[in-house]
Amino acid sequence: MTSEAQADVVPEALRRLSPKALREAGTAELDALAVAARQLVVDSTARNGGHLGPNLGVVELTFALHRVFDSPHDILLWDTGHQSYIHKMVTGRAEGFPALRTRDGLAGYPSRAESDHDWVENSHAGTSLSYAAGLAAGFGAGSGRQVVAVIGDGALTAGMAMEALNDIAERQLDVVVVLNDNGRSYAPTTGAVALALAELRGRGRTYDADWHGLRYVGPVDGHDVPALEAALTRARDHRGPVVVHVVTRKGLGYPPAENDPVDHLHGVAPFDPATGAPPPTAGDRVAAGAVLSDTLCRAAAEDERIVVVAAAMTSASGLDPFARAFPDRIVDVGIAEQHAVTYAAGLAMTGRRPVVVIHSTFLGRAFDQLMFDVGLHRLPVVVVSDRAGITGGDGPSHHGLLDIALFRHVPGAVIGEPSDTGTFTAMLREALDGSGPVLLRHNRALPRAESGPRPVGRWSWDGSDDADVLLITAGPLDALGPDVGRRLAAHGHRTGRARAHWIRPVDPALAERAARHRLVVTLEDHFADGGLGSEVLEHLSAEGCPTPVLRLGVPHGYLTHGQVPVLHRETGLDAEGVTHSVLGALERG
Known part of the structure; x- marks a missing residue:
């Protein structure tokens, strides 16, 4: 129009x-x-x-x-x-x-x-x-x-x-x-x-x-x-x-909003104005909140120590099914992220296994609490960073682009980013068994996939070890890997792939495998500074690996609003943009 x-x-x-x-x-x-x-x-x-x-x-x-x-x-x-x-x-x-x-x-x-x-x-x-x-x-x-x-x-x-x-x-x-x-x-x-x-x-x-x-x-x-x-x-x-x-x-x-029992249609995706009903979800994708709630329900049925803490976003984070199943094991503290995290620290001190669910963009409000109230005491608090990455129409202060960078400063913290429903379930189970703070970040929707266990620090490796490029991806941008590989092959470059389910710690095989490639490329839905790419670069430097690292992510700045595919394209985080950046790096040597 x-x-x-x-x-x-x-x-x-x-x-x-x-x-x-x-x-x-x-x-x-x-x-x-x-x-x-x-x-x-x-x-x-x-x-x-x-x-x-x-x-x-x-x-x-x-x-x-x-x-x-x-x-x-x-x-x-x-x-x-x-x-x-x-x-x-x-x-x-x-x-x-x-x-x-x-x-x-x-x-x-x-x-x-x-x-x-x-x-x-x-x-x-x-x-x-x-x-x-x-x-x-x-x-x-x-x-x-x-x-x-x-x-x-x-x-x-x-x-x-x-x-x-x-x-x-x-x-x-x-x-x-x-x-x-x-x-x-x-x-x-x-x-x-x-x-x-x-x-x-x-x-x-x-x-x-x-x-x-x-x-x-x-x-x-x-x-x-x-x-x-x-x-x-x-x-x-x-x-x-x-x-x-x-x-x-x-x-x-608007009757559909007046009568909506959950949140009076607070924040909506495109919908049918005649009924207020959203269009059906694509069959190959599932709301991440549904996976979160289902996994927590199953885990809570087995472990009575699990308690969920939310900060006014219970419904928005998909936790309503958990709240119905375990009403006495979920706490909504209101718009009080600092309190939510330290409250969870107190719970952990009594032997509970708290899971704090906060939108990624709001996690920065609780950094001091994450650093000193949870991190300093090495408490087993799981933080689920909801709506991570480029989020679209809500603009600069709602994109979730800082959570990895913040959590990397917490000594001993574990950071993960599932790329599909199966890895999310497996990684959340792993996080609940952890002995210290864990951050799991996820996008709003995940592709359906089965997965076996995902032990902390273990990645999935594909392709040849002696390829020109080692492409390391995380989260939703995992999906670009095959397309980028085909495009680089058309230019005569072979690509090996690593799916970095866990961002910290990195896979112990990383340095040895990276040394066999001309170029390591990291690709993430996060600021290029401070995220997966920085973790990989610092690890390889500490290990003495000479292979150069190209970090691809969102440029450091205040990203405007817009449709997610448009913003990914404008930031060079689509298959064409990634291929162009990799070819340029290879040409520069």
């Missing part, structure tokens, strides 16, 4: 929408705009995937914010940012929604390159209040600029959010905190804060009161624009920090 044709999909009322036009709209026009905005969210996410439920739930709230505050003079911060689609429409970007999350299309999160209305691009939860504190302090009292942070009740469980709220109240910074309370992050929000908010929601009245340095206004119906405007206006005119407690319904206006 051409960009001109795509624009025709967007209603004229949304194409000419702006903050000024929104402020001038009457009640009937606002209602019509809300319907049109929700339909555009459904249509765009049905085509390209994205965050459906959260954006359907903040339509009226976004309208009210832009009617009360003067963005971009006033700063609107969207914690996490996945709920910023309506904000983008209001600020003149509705025409771009048919290409949402595609290469060169609109980002699925706020983007400073797109608009002056977008201040923060980091899409990790719990950060908005710290940004708000710094902005308010930097502008100073009396600047005439309002700083507004919209944060969900799920994100409020993040320790960083509580740290910032504590500081904002103590220093009486002019910050408006809009608490978007829908009772959920992905799953229902957990913990004492969630219980307190639920109690406030259930009292049936609105409060306007001071509480230890914070002005509290709420709860307010998040779908009643006049009520929202009244509460936000009071907050705008107040000096000092204000919390406006807004109650919204995730998925509102």
